[in-house]
Each structure stands twice: as structure tokens, then as C-alpha cells.
Amino acid sequence: MQKPKLVLIGNGMAGVRTLEELYKLKPDMYDVTVFGAEPHPNYNRILLSPVLAGEQTVQDIILNDLDWYAEHNITLHLNKKVVKIDRVNRKVIAEDGTEAPYDRLLLATGSNPFILPVPGKDLPGVITYRDIYDTEQMIEAAKVHKHAVVIGGGLLGLEAANGLMLRGMDVTVVHLGEWLLERQLDKTAGKLLQKSLEDRGLKFLLMKQTAELVAGESGRVASVKFKDGEAIPADLVVMAVGIRPNYELAESAGLHCNRGIVVNDTLQTFDPKIYAIGECVNHRGVAYGLVAPLFEMAKVAANHLASYGIGTYKGSILSTKLKVTGIDLFSAGNFMGGDDTEDIILSDPYGGVYKRLVVQGDKLVGACLYGDTADGAWYFKLIREGKAIHELRDRLMFGESEVGDTGHQGHNKAAAMADSDEVCGCNGITKGTIVQAIKEKGLFTVDDVKKCTKASGSCGSCKGLVEQILINTLGTSFQAAPKDKAICGCTDHGHEAIRKAIRDQHLTSIPDTMKALEWRTPNGCATCRPALNYYLISTWPKEAKDDPQSRFINERAHGNIQKDGTFSVIPQMKGGVTNSSELRRIADVADKYAIPMMKVTGGQRIDLLGVKKEDLVHVWADLGMNSGHAYGKSIRTVKTCVGSEFCRFGTQNSTQMGIDLETMLANMWSPHKVKLAVSGCPRNCAESGIKDVGVIGVDSGWEIYVAGNGGIKTEVAQFFVKVKTAEEVKEYSGAFLQLYREEGFYLERTVHYIHRVGLEYVKGKVVADEANRKALYERLLFSLEGLPDPWQARIDGAQKHEFKMLEVV
Amino acid sequence: MSEFKKICKLEEIPQLGSRVVKCKNGNDIAIFRNAEDKVFALTDKCPHKGGPLSQGIVYGETVACPLHGWQIGLDTGEAAAPDVGCTNRHAVKVEGGEVYLEL
Ligand code: SRM
Ligand SMILES: Cc1cc2nc3c(=O)[nH]c(=O)nc-3n(C[C@H](O)[C@H](O)[C@H](O)COP(=O)(O)OP(=O)(O)OC[C@H]3O[C@@H](n4cnc5c(N)ncnc54)[C@H](O)[C@@H]3O)c2cc1C
Ligand code: SF4
Ligand code: FES
Numbered sequence: 061m062q063k064p065k066l067v068l069i070g071n072g073m074a075g076v077r078t079l080e081e082l083y084k085l086k087p088d089m090y091d092v093t094v095f096g097a098e099p100h101p102n103y104n105r106i107l108l109s110p111v112l113a114g115e116q117t118v119q120d121i122i123l124n125d126l127d128w129y130a131e132h133n134i135t136l137h138l139n140k141k142v143v144k145i146d147r148v149n150r151k152v153i154a155e156d157g158t159e160a161p162y163d164r165l166l167l168a169t170g171s172n173p174f175i176l177p178v179p180g181k182d183l184p185g186v187i188t189y190r191d192i193y194d195t196e197q198m199i200e201a202a203k204v205h206k207h208a209v210v211i212g213g214g215l216l217g218l219e220a221a222n223g224l225m226l227r228g229m230d231v232t233v234v235h236l237g238e239w240l241l242e243r244q245l246d247k248t249a250g251k252l253l254q255k256s257l258e259d260r261g262l263k264f265l266l267m268k269q270t271a272e273l274v275a276g277e278s279g280r281v282a283s284v285k286f287k288d289g290e291a292i293p294a295d296l297v298v299m300a301v302g303i304r305p306n307y308e309l310a311e312s313a314g315l316h317c318n319r320g321i322v323v324n325d326t327l328q329t330f331d332p333k334i335y336a337i338g339e340c341v342n343h344r345g346v347a348y349g350l351v352a353p354l355f356e357m358a359k360v361a362a363n364h365l366a367s368y369g370i371g372t373y374k375g376s377i378l379s380t381k382l383k384v385t386g387i388d389l390f391s392a393g394n395f396m397g398g399d400d401t402e403d404i405i406l407s408d409p410y411g412g413v414y415k416r417l418v419v420q421g422d423k424l425v426g427a428c429l430y431g432d433t434a435d436g437a438w439y440f441k442l443i444r445e446g447k448a449i450h451e452l453r454d455r456l457m458f459g460e461s462e463v464g465d466t467g468h469q470g471h472n473k474a475a476a477m478a479d480s481d482e483v484c485g486c487n488g489i490t491k492g493t494i495v496q497a498i499k500e501k502g503l504f505t506v507d508d509v510k511k512c513t514k515a516s517g518s519c520g521s522c523k524g525l526v527e528q529i530l531i532n533t534l535g536t537s538f539q540a541a542p543k544d545k546a547i548c549g550c551t552d553h554g555h556e557a558i559r560k561a562i563r564d565q566h567l568t569s570i571p572d573t574m575k576a577l578e579w580r581t582p583n584g585c586a587t588c589r590p591a592l593n594y595y596l597i598s599t600w601p602k603e604a605k606d607d608p609q610s611r612f613i614n615e616r617a618h619g620n621i622q623k624d625g626t627f628s629v630i631p632q633m634k635g636g637v638t639n640s641s642e643l644r645r646i647a648d649v650a651d652k653y654a655i656p657m658m659k660v661t662g663g664q665r666i667d668l669l670g671v672k673k674e675d676l677v678h679v680w681a682d683l684g685m686n687s688g689h690a691y692g693k694s695i696r697t698v699k700t701c702v703g704s705e706f707c708r709f710g711t712q713n714s715t716q717m718g719i720d721l722e723t724m725l726a727n728m729w730s731p732h733k734v735k736l737a738v739s740g741c742p743r744n745c746a747e748s749g750i751k752d753v754g755v756i757g758v759d760s761g762w763e764i765y766v767a768g769n770g771g772i773k774t775e776v777a778q779f780f781v782k783v784k785t786a787e788e789v790k791e792y793s794g795a796f797l798q799l800y801r802e803e804g805f806y807l808e809r810t811v812h813y814i815h816r817v818g819l820e821y822v823k824g825k826v827v828a829d830e831a832n833r834k835a836l837y838e839r840l841l842f843s844l845e846g847l848p849d850p851w852q853a854r855i856d857g858a859q860k861h862e863f864k865m866l867e868v869v
Numbered sequence: 870m871s872e873f874k875k876i877c878k879l880e881e882i883p884q885l886g887s888r889v890v891k892c893k894n895g896n897d898i899a900i901f902r903n904a905e906d907k908v909f910a911l912t913d914k915c916p917h918k919g920g921p922l923s924q925g926i927v928y929g930e931t932v933a934c935p936l937h938g939w940q941i942g943l944d945t946g947e948a949a950a951p952d953v954g955c956t957n958r959h960a961v962k963v964e965g966g967e968v969y970l971e972l
Pocket of ligand 2 (some may be wrong): 069075141142189306338340351352
């Protein structure tokens with residue numbers, strides 16, 4: 061028996077996805093013929109932006125190669141545009157005369173870029189951004205031309221502009237609106253985005269209307285002229301001002317069209333033998349321009365083509381992300397609000413974070429996030445599910461982790477998700493589907509998961525989540541990949557990638573690292589240099605040389621700079637223990653240098669404030685005490701209580717334990733400051749519960765707690781391990797701190813490090829794995845061994861110029 | 870009348886660092902040296918709250934103020950947007966490995 065014939069016009073994302081869905085349901089139902097106007101097999105159009113940016117190649121973004129078509133016995137006509145649908149004789153005819161009869165026809169002709177009807181729009185050098193051909197033209201143009209103008213500050217325009225800039229062009233984005241992405245962001249977020257793109261080197265002309273594209277001598281476009289008379293040079297003009305559904309073919313065949321091919325909830329056109337999906341359709345008055353709705357449509361259309369007749373498409377709520385590496389923004393639903401909505405807003409322009417949640421009655425209806433989008437998926441879920449939020453409302457802004465029980469740190473976001481929760485918003489893949497595929501098919505990498513389930517195969521923004529699910533499911537203890545954001549505008553690399561490169565490529569100097577990782581600036585900035593310096597000296601102790609010029613002044617002058625430019629001096633006072641001769645020397649120094657203020661610090665020692673920089677080295681020499689490192693991303697203090705030697709409740713000698721720890725950790729640099737405390741009994745007078753490492757003596761030994769913080773946001777330390785001897789306290793806390801020193805991101809305190817990697821992971825490395833613990837501890841001792849006290853080194857003549865002023869000769 | 874005065878040798882200023890020249894009127898001057906051995910001189914006071922610019926981290930042709938991180942152009946004395954402010958520049962030159970400052 062002859063199979064019915066299915067013809068697909070449009071070899072793009074929506075059309076081929078429908079075939080894939082159909083093959084899942086009824087692999088052998090139809091004889092399939094596909095016509096594609098482009099010369100390529102089906103590829104991921106979304107990823108043209110990374111191709112333009114040089115992050116991927118055309119080969120990388122092919123979704124179905126020619127073998128796939130062959131395997132499914134598809135008759136494929138590439139590079140053939142269909143020009144006629146003969147509905148009476150049920151056949152389609154291509155430009156070159158090729159004909160194909162059909163029983164069912166599927167239209168997926170996508171959309172065409174809109175071209176501004178201005179003089180000069182047809183000049184060489186004026187292009188749109190839609191397909192591989194356009195992308196290749198841009199890449200070629202960037203090799204020989206300098207000035208690019210992108211018309212349109214929407215998602216597509218910004219991605220084009222970013223790509224062209226990364227390819228070395230001088231790019232100006234011209235936009236009619238008052239701010240960028242006005243359909244995705246509100247004004248505040250749009251302005252923040254503009255600022256960070258400007259920091260990367262893009263230029264913007266807002267509220268500008270293009271009047272004319274002017275040719276140069278060669279006949280190629282040479283400048284863009286605006287309504288207000290101004291003109292700017294342009295050797296390449298990219299029009300990214302919107303798209304128009306491509307429905308001419310359907311209309312010429314007499315199908316009902318209205319700004320798109322009109323379809324019903326089963327994706328049928330007015331001719332029931334003809335289906336249409338993707339960007340070319342108008343469904344309930346909406347023409348979509350993103351892939352998530354197309355994929356939902358594909359499922360429904362395939363179901364009906366397979367004659368199951370189940371399922372209807374009811375429209376989609378959309379969320380958006382911009383695919384510019386290093387920029388995080390997310391918006392969903394009605395983020396602009398209206399008369400009957402209320403806003404919850406968090407705005408930290410300095411930190412580059414802005415969040416706006418739009419609430420209507422008892423529901424979240426929109427969200428617009430900039431800078432920190434970690435909770436985007438969760439908000440999107442609340443919006444789609446229309447969940448009542450009155451119980452969450454006061455904590456809503458702080459994200460999902462604030463709402464659940466926050467006690468279990470080992471348990472990250474992926475673990476907290478239910479099986480029915482969606483992971484990949486583009487493809488509608490749930491956590492359950494992914495977990496099942498990992499288990500049944502033995503998948504190990506994100507790529508495997510992508511191939512098998514499509515999760516993370518489209519825009520790629522759920523990659524991190526997929527990785528976490530892999531880690532949780534496989535139960536191995538490798539490090540959960542965090543969002544590795546670019547550390548600053550000088551580079552696209554995040555902390556994690558940089559640490560790894562330094563380790564793997566054995567980089568030992570800042571210039572080498574910047575070269576290897578293709579820094580954009582000649583010598584970095586005040587954000588990346590201190591981080592690099594730390595990563596180098598902590599990864600390659602005794603090999604990488606410390607660079608004082610890459611250290612913040614406090615660490616260069618070994619004191620805290622005060623608001624008037626003087627410094628404070630806090631000598632080490634191990635465990636808070638002092639004696640009369642030290643106190644006498646401190647008193648004498650205070651007199652001799654007329655120290656304006658002396659204070660007992662919160663860290664159990666004495667602060668001499670207001671010392672002139674030129675006096676520092678003399679003050680240190682006269683004190684004859686070591687540096688307390690009260691100024692550094694380094695060990696600070698080990699606070700202690702009096703303990704068993706004097707206290708009637710004391711169970712252990714906490715004072716001596718504190719002194720021993722402080723002795724062991726002297727001169728230790730770390731990602732952020734590190735504070736310890738040792739208490740002699742659970743009454744905890746040394747406040748061990750809020751320290752990076754807190755030790756509490758009990759009758760049978762010592763309890764060790766980690767990752768407490770008494771600072772900006774108080775966090776209670778978590779129980780880590782119980783040990784018997786003082787030697788073990790040193791080994792376990794030393795190993796923990798070394799792990800943090802090796803893996804922590806610069807300016808990440810232990811509590812945040814543990815939030816990122818999970819307490820279980822750290823316990824696995826330090827408590828459960830004895831060999832690893834001993835190795836970590838040894839590496840700590842190795843890197844600390846022989847480090848001079850920085851004050852003594854300067855008394856002995858190091859960095860002399862730092863402390864001497866110049867006089868005019 | 871102003872004239873160029875010899876201050877120090879170029880190597881006495883660390884690359885990507887600075888030295889402070891004490892001035893009798895109390896307005897100390899910071900001399901910076903960048904990675905390309907260009908030198909710059911600014912009054913050692915941040916336009917924000919008077920922070921000692923000499924103590925900041927130097928990169929490119931910019932110094933980040935140590936107090937609140939304003940970024941001051943070494944060549945122009947101007948704060949980078951979004952901050953607004955300007956600090957005094959002084960003429961400085963290097964000849965025969967010696968740094969001269971106009972006073
Ligand atoms: C001197 C001292 C206050 C005092 O007079 O007691 C102090 C002074 C400063 N603290 Fe502190 N902190 C001092 C104990 C503390 C404590 C209490 C403690 O250590 O037990 C805390 C909470 C515990 C903690 O860190 O978890 C504390 C949490 C902070 C924080 C918040 C850190 C956080 O992660 O949330 C900062 C800001 C920062 O580091 O970024 C900070 C920053 C500062 C700075 C360095 C601000 C700055 O960057 O200039 C202050 C320097 C003042 C100056 O000009 O010298 N200081 N600071 C204390 C010195 C202790 C010592 O002997 O070393
Ligand atoms: C650079 C870029 C970045 C994007 N980024 C994102 C993103 O991050 N997230 C997101 O959700 N969406 C993004 N999109 C949009 C997304 O790519 C589209 O929504 C999606 O590709 C539309 O699918 P479609 O099948 O309807 O159309 P298309 O993928 O355009 O496929 C239509 C195909 O039909 C062919 N065709 C048309 N007429 C005929 C004919 N008469 N005969 C034969 N063939 C014909 C066309 O040549 C084309 O190949 C992006 C688009 C671009 C261009
Ligand atoms: S709390 Fe700490 S940082 Fe704040 S003013 Fe006091 S010493 Fe300074
Ligand atoms: S004083 Fe320079 S930034 Fe505030």
C-alpha cells in the first residue's frame with residue numbers, strides 16, 4: 061500500500077522539529093518531501109549569534125545533518141524555493157520546476173527581516189541578519205571594513221552589534237526607542253544594559269530616525285543619515301528592525317492570511333489538508349518570534365498529523381534572554397505592569413543588579429531581571445502556573461532559596477526541583493525526562509543530554525542547570541559548575557575558567573595569563589589584577605611572584621587606609637593573649653608617634669589608628685610585633701576564650717588551640733578574609749558559630765564548624781566534623797582552608813564558596829577522603845613555609861619606595 | 870615663575886605605580902608611571918572625597934582611587950563616567966632617565 065505523502069515547505073527550526081515529533085509518534089506513516097530555500101540542512105538559527113561572535117562555527121550549529129534526512133528516507137530539495145501551491149491538484153511547484161504531490165502539506169516558511177523603506181536600502185553593504193548567508197557576509201565585511209552601523213536595538217540588533225564588535229569593528233547601534241530592548245526590559249534595566257555594553261565598547265544613538273543610506277565613491281554604502289540631519293560613517297549597515305511573517309506563498313494559494321497564515325488551535329489553516337507552524341503563522345492574533353512557542357506548536361501539529369488528534373495549542377507566555385556572553389538579563393510576562401498591578405523593585409545600580417517583579421492581585425504576572433538572573437526560571441514558573449503568592453510575597457524578591465528551608469546547603473537548586481519542573485524552557489524538557497535519560501542511556505556530559513533530550517540544545521541558557529542535574533544524578537562528587545560570569549570588562553572569562561587555565565597551562569605571571577586568555581586591555585583593571593595576583597600565588601606558591609602593584613593599597617602598605625590617607629596598625633596578638641612588655645611597647649609607640657586613637661578591636665587585639673604612611677615602618681620596628689594582617693584578604697584573627705586553664709566550665713585548652721592555629725596560618729593569603737575562633741565549651745564565648753572556621757571544645761574532643769560569617773549577612777557556621785586531638789583540629793581546618801584557597805573565587809568568603817559547591821562536596825574532599833585531606837594539609841603547609849612576616853620584611857628593606865616621599869631637589 | 874625641577878630617576882617609580890612629591894603648600898603631587906613608561910602627574914587628591922590617588926591601582930592610563938574606586942584618567946585628571954570631577958594636572962617629562970616636574 062502506498063503511504064500518504066507529506067510535503068514540508070521550509071527546512072527551518074519549526075518545520076523539521078515537527079517532523080522529529082512526528083517520527084517519535086509514527087515513524088513510518090508518511091512519505092516525506094522537504095523543500096528548503098537555503099542550501100543548508102536544518103540548523104539552529106538561534107546560534108548564529110555565537111557564530112558571528114566567533115564562539116561557535118557553522119558546523120557546530122547543524123541540528124540535522126544530511127545523514128539524518130537519508131536515514132528517514134526524506135526526499136530533500138535544498139536550495140529550492142517553492143513558488144506555487146496548486147491546491148486543486150494537491151501539489152507544490154518550486155522555482156526550477158520541481159514538483160511534489162501532497163496529501164498533507166506543512167508550511168513553515170518562517171519570517172523575513174523587515175527592511176526600512178529608506179533611500180539606499182539596496183546598496184551593497186546593507187544587509188539583514190537572518191541566516192547563515194547573512195552571517196557569513198558580516199564576518200567577511202568585518203575583515204576589511206571598519207565602521208558598522210546596526211539599525212535596531214532589539215535582541216537581534218544587539219547580538220549582531222556585539223558579534224561585529226568582537227570581530228574588531230567599530231559599531232554604533234541606532235535605535236528609535238528611548239531605551240534598548242524596550243519590548244523585553246523596562247527603562248531602568250535598559251539603561252543598565254546600555255551602560256555595560258558601552259563599557260565593552262559599543263556606541264549607541266537612541267531616539268534616532270534613519271533617513272537615508274548614502275553611497276560612497278565605490279558605490280558601497282558609506283554613511284547613514286538621520287532625520288535630524290546628522291550623519292555617521294558606515295561601511296556595513298545591518299538592519300535589525302523586526303521581522304514580518306513570510307506568508308506570500310500561502311496567500312497566493314488563496315489561504316486566509318492576516319499578518320501571518322491564520323491557523324486554529326490544531327495548527328490547521330483554512331484548508332484542512334494544510335498545516336502551518338512557526339513564525340509564519342498568526343495564532344489567535346499573535347505571531348511569535350522565538351523558538352519556545354514554535355516547539356510547542358510542533359508537538360501539537362505532529363500529534364494531529366499522526367492522526368492522534370489529541371492536544372491543542374493555546375498560545376505561549378514568553379521569556380527572553382540576550383545571548384551576549386557575560387551579560388545576564390531575563391524578562392517574562394507583563395514586566396511593564398499596568399494600572400492594576402504593583403511593583404516590587406530591588407535596585408543596586410553600583411552592583412549592576414536590578415530586579416522588578418510585577419504583581420497583580422495575588423499573582424506574579426511579570427519579571428524583569430538584570431545582573432542576577434539566577435531565579436529567572438523560578439519566577440517564570442510562578443508566572444506560568446499563576447500560583448497564589450501571598451505566602452511568599454515578602455520573600456519573593458530574594459529568590460527561591462529564601463523561600464524553601466535554607467538549612468541544607470549541600471542541596472542545590474537542581475536538587476530542589478520537582479521531576480515535573482521545566483529545565484529547558486525552549487524545548488519544554490522537564491527534570492524528570494532528563495534524569496530518566498541519564499539513568500537509562502548512561503549519559504555523562506551536557507552534550508549527551510542535549511543530543512538525547514534536546515535540553516540545552518537551543519539557546520543554551522539552562523546548561524548550568526543540566527550540569528547540576530547530571531552531577532546530582534550520577535552522584536559523583538565533581539564540582540557543580542556555577543554561572544561563570546566574566547570577572548570584569550577586560551575579559552570574557554569567569555573566575556572558574558581563569559583558575560583552571562592558570563593551573564592547566566602552568567601560568568605564573570599576570571602578563572602571561574592575560575596573553576594566554578586574550579585579555580582585551582593591556583594591563584587589566586583594578587578588579588581583575590588583584591584576582592589574578594591571588595590566583596597565581598595560591599596556585600603556584602614559591603613559583604609565581606607576588607605583584608605589589610596588583611594589590612589593593614592595604615595589602616601593599618600592610619595597614620588599613622583611613623579616610624584621610626593615614627593607616628591603622630593592628631599587631632598580631634595570637635589568640636588575644638598579650639603580656640605587660642608588649643603592652644608597654646604599644647604604649648610607648650603611641651606616645652612617640654602621637655597616635656591619635658587606640659582601640660580594642662572586635663578581633664581581640666589593639667588597633668593604633670591614624671599612623672602616617674612614612675611612619676609605618678618605624679612604628680612596626682619599635683613595636684617589635686608581627687603583622688596582624690587586619691588589612692588583607694588573608695588570615696585575620698583566631699579569637700579564643702580562656703578555656704580549661706581558668707574557666708570552671710572549660711573542657712579543653714581553647715586558648716592554646718587558638719594560638720597554635722594562628723601560628724600555623726600566619727601570613728596566609730586567601731580569596732577573602734578568613735577568621736577563626738576557638739571556644740572551650742559549648743557556651744561558645746569566642747563566638748565560634750559565626751566564623752569561617754569555628755572550633756568548640758567538648759569533653760571528648762573538638763567540634764569543628766565551617767563557613768560561618770558575622771558580617772554583612774550573618775550566617776551560622778555548619779557542623780563539619782568532630783575530632784579528638786589538637787593535631788587533628790589543625791589538619792582538618794588546614795585542609796578545609798586549603799581547599800577554599802585553591803577553589804574559592806576572589807572575594808568569595810567561605811560561606812559563599814560553600815553555598816556554591818555544597819557542604820557535602822567539601823566534606824567529601826576533607827572529611828571522607830583521608831589521603832586527599834593530608835595532601836591538602838601538606839600543600840597548605842608547603843605554601844606557608846618560609847613566608848616572611850611582611851612587617852619584618854619591610855623593616856629589613858623590602859619595598860622601600862612605598863614608604864618614602866620624594867622631595868624636590 | 871614655574872620651571873621644571875628634577876624629581877627622581879624613572880626607575881624609582883614602580884611600573885604601574887606612583888610616588889608622592891611632598892609640596893610645601895600641602896598639595897602633594899602624585900607622579901605615576903604606566904606599563905609603557907609614560908609618566909603623569911596629578912594633585913594627590915581625588916575629586917570625590919580627597920582620597921590619595923597615589924595609593925590606587927594603576928592600569929592603562931587610569932588610576933582607581935583607593936577609597937571608593939573612582940577611576941581617574943591620568944592624562945586628563947578627569948573621573949570616568951558615571952562619576953564627574955576633575956583633579957589638577959601638572960606638567961612632567963622624562964629626560965635622560967630623570968623625571969622632571971613643573972613647579
Ligand atoms: C578594626 C575593626 C573594628 C573594630 O574596631 O573592632 C574592623 C574594621 C574594619 N572592618 Fe571589620 N573590623 C573588625 C572586626 C570585624 C568583625 C568581628 C570579628 O572579626 O570578629 C566582623 C564580622 C565577622 C566577619 O567578618 O564575619 C567584621 C566584618 C567586616 C566586613 C563584612 C565582611 C563580610 O563578609 O560580610 C567588612 C567589609 C569587607 O570585608 O568587605 C569589614 C571591613 C572593615 C574595614 C577593613 C573597612 C575598610 O575596608 O576599610 C574596617 C577598617 C577600619 C580601619 O580603618 O582600620 N569588616 N569586622 C575590627 C578588626 C578586627 C581585628 O582585630 O582584625
Ligand atoms: C540571529 C538570530 C538569533 C536568534 N536568537 C533567538 C533566541 O535566542 N531565542 C529564540 O527563542 N529565538 C531566537 N531567534 C528566532 C528563531 O531563530 C526563530 O524564531 C526560529 O528560527 C523560527 O523558526 P521557523 O521554522 O518558523 O523559521 P526559520 O527557522 O526561519 O525557517 C524557515 C525556513 O523556510 C525557508 N523558506 C521560506 N520560504 C520558503 C519557500 N517558499 N520554499 C522553501 N523554503 C522556504 C527559509 O529559507 C528558512 O530556512 C533568533 C533568530 C536569529 C536570526
Ligand atoms: S562597622 Fe566596620 S566597616 Fe563599618 S564603620 Fe565600623 S569599622 Fe568601618
Ligand atoms: S575619595 Fe576617591 S573615590 Fe572617594
